Amino acid sequence: MAFLRSPHAHARIGRVDLASARAMPGVVTCVTAADLRDTVRPLRAASRMTGYHATDLLPLAADKVRYQGEPVVAVVAESRYVAEDAVDAIAVEWSPLPPVPDARAAMAAESPLVHEEFGTNVILTRAFRHGDVDPALAGAALVVRERFRFRRHAALPIENRAALAAWNADGLTLWSSTQVPGMVRDALAESLAVPGHRIRVVAPDVGGGFGLKSSVYAEEIAVAALARRVGRPVKWIGDRREDLLASTQAWDEEIDATLALDGHGTIRGLRASVLADVGAYSIVPWTASIEVIQVISFLPGPYRVPAYLGEGAGVATNKAPMGPYRGVGRPVATFVMESLLDRAARRLGLDPREIRRRNFITEFPWRSPSGIVWDSGSFAETLDEAARLADWDGVRAAQSLRGDATRRLGVGVASYVELTGIGSAIPASPGADIATGTEGATVRVDPTGTVTASFGLACHGQGHETTLAQVVADTLGARLDDVRVVHGDTSAGPIGTGTYASRSAVLGGGAAILASRSVREKALAIAAHQLEADARDIELQESAAWVRGAPDRRVSLREIARSAYLGARRLPKGLEPGLEATRYYDPFFGTASSATHIAVVEVDLALGAVTVLRHVVVEDCGRVINPRIVEGQTIGGVAQGIGGALLEELVYDDQAQLATGSLMDYLPPTAWEIPPIVVRHLDRPSPSTIGGFKGVGEGGTIGAPAAIANAVSDALGSLGVEIAELPVTPDRIFRLLASRAPRTG
Ligand code: MCN
Numbered sequence: 099m100a101f102l103r104s105p106h107a108h109a110r111i112g113r114v115d116l117a118s119a120r121a122m123p124g125v126v127t128c129v130t131a132a133d134l135r136d137t138v139r140p141l142r143a144a145s146r147m148t149g150y151h152a153t154d155l156l157p158l159a160a161d162k163v164r165y166q167g168e169p170v171v172a173v174v175a176e177s178r179y180v181a182e183d184a185v186d187a188i189a190v191e192w193s194p195l196p197p198v199p200d201a202r203a204a205m206a207a208e209s210p211l212v213h214e215e216f217g218t219n220v221i222l223t224r225a226f227r228h229g230d231v232d233p234a235l236a237g238a239a240l241v242v243r244e245r246f247r248f249r250r251h252a253a254l255p256i257e258n259r260a261a262l263a264a265w266n267a268d269g270l271t272l273w274s275s276t277q278v279p280g281m282v283r284d285a286l287a288e289s290l291a292v293p294g295h296r297i298r299v300v301a302p303d304v305g306g307g308f309g310l311k312s313s314v315y316a317e318e319i320a321v322a323a324l325a326r327r328v329g330r331p332v333k334w335i336g337d338r339r340e341d342l343l344a345s346t347q348a349w350d351e352e353i354d355a356t357l358a359l360d361g362h363g364t365i366r367g368l369r370a371s372v373l374a375d376v377g378a379y380s381i382v383p384w385t386a387s388i389e390v391i392q393v394i395s396f397l398p399g400p401y402r403v404p405a406y407l408g409e410g411a412g413v414a415t416n417k418a419p420m421g422p423y424r425g426v427g428r429p430v431a432t433f434v435m436e437s438l439l440d441r442a443a444r445r446l447g448l449d450p451r452e453i454r455r456r457n458f459i460t461e462f463p464w465r466s467p468s469g470i471v472w473d474s475g476s477f478a479e480t481l482d483e484a485a486r487l488a489d490w491d492g493v494r495a496a497q498s499l500r501g502d503a504t505r506r507l508g509v510g511v512a513s514y515v516e517l518t519g520i521g522s523a524i525p526a527s528p529g530a531d532i533a534t535g536t537e538g539a540t541v542r543v544d545p546t547g548t549v550t551a552s553f554g555l556a557c558h559g560q561g562h563e564t565t566l567a568q569v570v571a572d573t574l575g576a577r578l579d580d581v582r583v584v585h586g587d588t589s590a591g592p593i594g595t596g597t598y599a600s601r602s603a604v605l606g607g608g609a610a611i612l613a614s615r616s617v618r619e620k621a622l623a624i625a626a627h628q629l630e631a632d633a634r635d636i637e638l639q640e641s642a643a644w645v646r647g648a649p650d651r652r653v654s655l656r657e658i659a660r661s662a663y664l665g666a667r668r669l670p671k672g673l674e675p676g677l678e679a680t681r682y683y684d685p686f687f688g689t690a691s692s693a694t695h696i697a698v699v700e701v702d703l704a705l706g707a708v709t710v711l712r713h714v715v716v717e718d719c720g721r722v723i724n725p726r727i728v729e730g731q732t733i734g735g736v737a738q739g740i741g742g743a744l745l746e747e748l749v750y751d752d753q754a755q756l757a758t759g760s761l762m763d764y765l766p767p768t769a770w771e772i773p774p775i776v777v778r779h780l781d782r783p784s785p786s787t788i789g790g791f792k793g794v795g796e797g798g799t800i801g802a803p804a805a806i807a808n809a810v811s812d813a814l815g816s817l818g819v820e821i822a823e824l825p826v827t828p829d830r831i832f833r834l835l836a837s838r839a840p841r842t843g
């Protein structure tokens with residue numbers, strides 16, 4: 099399958115002439131929205147947010163297009179080559195409409211509308227209020243104010259999105275490069291009107307996702323609908339251009355923020371107004387709110403903020419829809435709060451570390467101004483350890499020694515707290531019934547004594563095959579080699595949604611512990627029966643059980659499992675045969691992960707170039723299941739954070755045309771830009787989750803941009819430059835310096 103995608107950001111679709119495309123040898127079918135109207139129902143993401151307008155998710159645009167790259171015609175052919183040629187042979191009569199390229203301008207009364215029927219481009223608003231912020235600001239010794247800008251980014255998995263649909267007498271199998279097979283299954287059941295048990299969604303090993311693959315996409319529905327229509331399997335493999343144009347984009351916000359403090363640097367209040375450019379549609383299932391809600395939820399950070407007002411608005415523009423990308427809103431929130439704190443520290447003559455220490459939350463549980471419960475946190479500890487590892491004082495000494503006029507050294511800190519392993523008490527969006535708060539695990543010991551642990555998760559590089567196997571092996575008492583983890587297949591495991599929101603260790607691991615405990619208890623009962631001992635006296639470890647104190651009275655897990663399935667005479671009286679359990683886990687609120695990042699940078703004033711010399715992360719992700727995996731997660735996250743801080747930006751022009759549609763223009767970091775990254779784990783078990791785990795998959799990306807921005811501001815502080823916009827590209831640094839430099843010659 100190949101798509102004819104809109105060349106316009108905003109246009110009415112007139113007559114579509116498919117005749118020559120259909121006549122080409124090798125073309126199986128060409129369809130428009132009209133051809134699918136009777137067989138595909140639109141999907142809508144529900145929410146009770148104020149002023150929220152849902153939009154339809156359909157496989158192809160009907161009537162008008164709202165962003166460049168939106169799919170309009172689907173062509174199925176014998177090969178991708180033929181399909182692409184057929185796309186070129188299609189003639190569409192477009193009536194271009196005035197585009198909406200800018201969120202602030204889109205709020206003006208005279209702006210063209212992305213969705214006329216809403217009568218506005220503001221498609222949602224949300225606010226968090228805590229205490230009385232006005233008097234806090236009015237009576238403060240110091241008020242720092244800034245308009246911050248975080249530019250639009252792409253999650254950019256190296257592997258583009260892809261989907262393959264095949265129908266047979268049993269129904270549909272969809273192989274998709276998705277993080278959320280459970281959600282896609284439910285969505286397809288609704289959109290194609292097919293019973294859920296006739297749909298199997300498989301997410302094989304297809305590389306990275308980074309949040310970009312955690313929504314339901316038009317192309318997934320299109321391949322499924324077209325495969326049903328033509329009675330043959332249909333495959334779509336997206337290319338890089340399609341990925342940059344038509345996958346969800348992220349982190350596009352403008353934030354007006356004001357922080358009020360007393361003379362000692364103690365925070366009195368914080369006010370922020372966040373304008374998010376959410377693009378053309380409200381995505382399924384997250385809605386268009388996912389970024390903006392996270393920004394205003396997490397702005398107060400790991401600090402005591404007695405009065406807070408955070409207001410956010412999501413504004414529709416003619417760009418690809420905004421969706422989740424590693425960190426979701428928190429890279430932005432952390433950038434804003436940490437930048438404000440450094441500005442305050444500079445005005446007060448305080449060390450950046452000291453102003454943080456004075457404001458860190460120290461009592462737990464703590465209810466944040468946006469209603470999140472922080473169950474724990476190691477804020478000061480991560481800060482002190484990171485400063486030590488980064489040799490903060492050494493950098494300061496070097497700064498004062500250096501006489502180099504063109505290259506400046508800077509050090510920057512960012513501390514954050516994030517909610518991970520989110521349970522059912524915190525809905526993804528108000529009133530939305532997406533089952534993000536629960537997850538299941540099935541643990542089965544077969545008669546050969548090996549263990550299969552299956553999950554509704556869909557891991558895509560996080561190493562669950564290792565870490566979840568460790569959890570099951572440890573809890574059950576099996577050898578690690580005897581445990582196989584199965585995930586990413588809606589027909590092979592318990593009900594679940596998938597892998598996102600740094601939830602798998604907490605929710606999947608929690609469910610795995612519960613299921614493994616049930617299996618272990620039964621295995622102990624069977625072993626006790628066979629060894630003629632009391633179950634309380636049985637040890638079960640490394641796939642063998644023995645009577646405590648009498649190690650030669652033993653049976654293997656294999657013998658226990660055989661008995662479990664042979665039944666009657668091998669089992670204690672009344673015990674049900676079988677050796678497996680399915681359990682679900684809901685951590686209710688979730689748990690607080692925290693970290694401090696410190697970046698040391700050098701800024702070349704002549705080139706405007708920033709080099710990150712070293713980057714240190716000290717994190718508290720609870721009990722660490724696997725230190726190497728956590729280290730890898732953190733390093734990968736920091737790499738994406740460095741890209742976000744220095745290089746990566748999706749640029750749209752004033753016609754809402756994407757100017758960065760290839761990797762020649764959109765610049766992810768390479769090994770060249772990534773310095774040695776030092777990671778330390780504190781390993782402080784969560785008090786509120788089974789197993790004590792806290793999530794860690796996004797943290798690297800949350801802390802890095804803020805730390806780097808603060809390091810650049812530190813390097814350029816004596817020149818009067820403070821960073822308020824990311825990415826801080828050479829061009830931006832050049833302009834900042836030029837606007838402050840005295841004119842010569
Ligand atoms: N882990 C651990 N000890 C802990 C916590 C976690 O050993 N205390 C391990 C886990 O068992 C898991 C890994 O660390 O193997 C990440 O765990 P977790 O924080 O639960 O996050 P998820 O597994 O739910 O992964 C989602 C997260 C998100 S939201 C994005 S975005 C992201 C990320 O993971 N996308 C990634 N990391 C990625 N890594 C790769 N390679 N590719 C992506 O697309």
Ligand code: SMO
Binds near residue numbers: 308423598600
């Ligand atoms: S952005 Mo991660 O998939 O929650």
